[in-house]
Amino acid sequence: LLPDMGLELFDIQFRQEGHGWVLRVFIDTPAGASGGVTLDQCSDVSRELGQYLDVEDCIAHAYHLEVSSPGLDRPLRSLQDFARFQGEVCKVRLHHPLAGEKVHIGRIISVDGAEITLETAGGSLQIEWEKVNKARLFLQ
Template identity: 45%
Template sequence: MAGVDPAKLVENLLHPILDSMGLELVELEFKKVGRGYLLQIFIDKPEGVNLDDCAEVSRELSVQLDVEDCIASRYTLEVSSPGLDRPLKKEQDFVRYAGRLAMVKTSELLKDEKGSPRKTFLGTIEGVEDGVVVIRLKEGPQARIPWDKIAKAHLEFEF
């Protein structure tokens, strides 16, 4: 299967496993580490994942990967929760985590409600309106960030 992205193949094997367990794929990374590769999978569900969820996904996926033999290189499989600073990858994530503190980085300078240009926005997610993420910034003003301008976003842990 030359030219086929191993991460895509793994993702195709993973979705039925996660669907059957009521879990969602947050992020999948396949990266070179030392002499081998690291296949890192982050899973979640509304009430949060536990060690048993991670272990079961790891077992099920390992069997599928052995059967399909789609990764030719040596690799280590890690399955875990996304943690307290969970990445926000989909518009639905911003809806789901409305009311939570988040850090959003944009691909270009955008202005907040007061006209201040910036690329980093820290504030409380207020929701999504027509493809625009609305955040109440820590310092007060609101920011409206078009979905296609978001480079990276994640939840922030509040003490």
């Protein structure tokens, strides 16, 4: 379904919330594609996926389907994500402090092997991928 629409799956969440079960499907454009996910694309995927799930009866109880993009402050979950968004500003939370801090905000300068280079307010900072706890694009 998604490849035929020029999209890819970013994440799926299925959890119980106050009003019942919610199936959240996050879609994205492939790396190298121009532009992001549009509202029309989310609507198309929601309609097609909803029909498929209804016909196949994959989920035994009632749920609400939500389809969206990862957002402007999307998580960066791999070295490939950092490379894809080189030049953008991100916020990185580390497992242990580096340069006296566990959280760093900076522009992604490069990805070399398993090392990410950020340009922060304090200068250039090299971070080993294995030391990253969480990262996401940062809106200024």
